[in-house]
Amino acid sequence: MNSPSDVGKILTLQRVFISATSIAAVLAVTILVISLVRFVKTVSANTFTEETTFVPIVSTDATTSTEVIMNSELLPDNELADQYWGELEELPLSEVKDITHNEIRGLYVGSGSSLDLAIERCNNSELNAIVIDLKNEWGCPFMCENETANEIGYVWDAYDLAAVVEKCHENGIYVIGRIVCFNDCTAAEKFPERAICDIDGNPLHFKTEGKRPFLSPYNKDNWEYLISLAEEACGYGVDEIQFDYVRFPAGSTSEGVDPYYGPEGSTPSKADAINRFLQEARIRIQDKLGVPLSADIFGIVLTSPMDAEIIGQDFATLGMTGIDSCCPMVYPSHYALGTMLNGFTFEYPDKEPYLIVYSVLQESQEIFSQEGFSTVRPYLQAFTASYIGEGNYIEYGYDEINAQIKALHDLGIQEYILWDPKVKYPEGPYDGNMAVPET
Numbered sequence: 364m365n366s367p368s369d370v371g372k373i374l375t376l377q378r379v380f381i382s383a384t385s386i387a388a389v390l391a392v393t394i395l396v397i398s399l400v401r402f403v404k405t406v407s408a409n410t411f412t413e414e415t416t417f418v419p420i421v422s423t424d425a426t427t428s429t430e431v432i433m434n435s436e437l438l439p440d441n442e443l444a445d446q447y448w449g450e451l452e453e454l455p456l457s458e459v460k461d462i463t464h465n466e467i468r469g470l471y472v473g474s475g476s477s478l479d480l481a482i483e484r485c486n487n488s489e490l491n492a493i494v495i496d497l498k499n500e501w502g503c504p505f506m507c508e509n510e511t512a513n514e515i516g517y518v519w520d521a522y523d524l525a526a527v528v529e530k531c532h533e534n535g536i537y538v539i540g541r542i543v544c545f546n547d548c549t550a551a552e553k554f555p556e557r558a559i560c561d562i563d564g565n566p567l568h569f570k571t572e573g574k575r576p577f578l579s580p581y582n583k584d585n586w587e588y589l590i591s592l593a594e595e596a597c598g599y600g601v602d603e604i605q606f607d608y609v610r611f612p613a614g615s616t617s618e619g620v621d622p623y624y625g626p627e628g629s630t631p632s633k634a635d636a637i638n639r640f641l642q643e644a645r646i647r648i649q650d651k652l653g654v655p656l657s658a659d660i661f662g663i664v665l666t667s668p669m670d671a672e673i674i675g676q677d678f679a680t681l682g683m684t685g686i687d688s689c690c691p692m693v694y695p696s697h698y699a700l701g702t703m704l705n706g707f708t709f710e711y712p713d714k715e716p717y718l719i720v721y722s723v724l725q726e727s728q729e730i731f732s733q734e735g736f737s738t739v740r741p742y743l744q745a746f747t748a749s750y751i752g753e754g755n756y757i758e759y760g761y762d763e764i765n766a767q768i769k770a771l772h773d774l775g776i777q778e779y780i781l782w783d784p785k786v787k788y789p790e791g792p793y794d795g796n797m798a799v800p801e802t
Contacts, residue, residue, distance in 0.1 A: 498589075586640050609659065
């Protein structure tokens with residue numbers, strides 16, 4: 364018979380054995396999980412090409428871990444982009460601010476001169492948000508303290524941003540601050556080394572961009588300027604930051620030479636430049652500050668890969684940068700006469716506000732319906748495009764605007780922003796509740 368001391372020793376040995384076995388099991392599971400994650404990342408990195416249209420999502424949910432879980436990207440790793448711009452900052456999930464997506468039905472108010480009209484329209488319709496310029500093509504219309512903007516010398520006091528935010532919030536209206544990004548000829552002239560240049564470093568001028576120079580989306584100093592301006596605006600209580608002109612210029616140069624972005628094979632693509640800028644902005648604005656980030660894009664890139672490549676807005680990957688919303692400008696007037704979409708030929712696209720909007724978004728719906736894709740919040744035409752020539756356009760009033768909203772609703776899209784640079788929006792509920800004649 365064992366003595367009590369012997370029994371105690373045996374029980375102690377049993378406990379040690381059980382603990383050691385448990386620890387070994389946990390370590391085995393941990394090693395297996397890490398191996399599987401590395402294997403998935405390797406497979407993902409080797410199966411993506413520039414022709415990939417849809418981006419699959421690899422889950423990074425940990426089953427067990429003692430390591431810090433990092434903020435994951437929906438886009439695959441891009442080694443060339445990392446070499447060119449440096450790796451993206453990775454935040455522990457505990458430091459990533461949660462955001463609430465807001466269902467927006469907004470209207471653009473420019474530099475705020477028609478703010479009272481906009482508030483009245485919001486208070487008497489489905490509208491619930493305004494988009495105000497923090498920076499347009501010509502500078503900053505509020506008294507920002509941004510060092511670069513003040514060095515350029517194009518800051519003025521068109522409105523008091525703090526007062527605008529307060530007034531809108533008192534009326535239950537969401538405030539989106541719009542920042543025009545790379546279409547900035549004044550900044551490009553002030554900092555010619557940050558403009559798009561030829562191979563000899565001479566700034567170029569683009570025919571379709573008013574024969575003006577264009578800031579380079581490859582230049583990280585330009586990124587820093589735009590993101591820091593957005594960070595300052597967030598301090599005023601702006602509810603969302605929206606980047607516009609997040610693209611390269613379209614068309615040829617006045618000089619007749621091509622832009623030079625770097626040696627072939629060691630320079631990322633235009634789409635890489637746009638996506639990496641948005642990713643970096645998202646980390647600093649959306650992840651760190653908890654302020655949603657959105658981006659405006661040309662409507663044509665939803666259906667035309669050629670145009671997407673020219674301006675660097677690859678819809679299928681841009682929507683996977685983690686930004687909250689993507690805002691395609693699906694203005695009927697922006698489509699060429701005789702455009703073919705979704706089985707239709709539109710001899711006069713501007714005259715078909717319902718069918719154009721419906722066709723563009725229906726044709727690209729498979730892309731933006733992917734899990735993890737940014738919310739699609741289209742910009743709708745609320746202006747008359749008389750500049751496209753007599754016989755090619757119609758007057759855009761309430762019915763034409765509402766027809767576009769109905770097209771969205773028929774596709775299950777509830778969000779939109781109305782665009783009229785003159786800020787003359789007609790009265791109406793803007794609910795899309797109307798009959799559209801059959802064509």
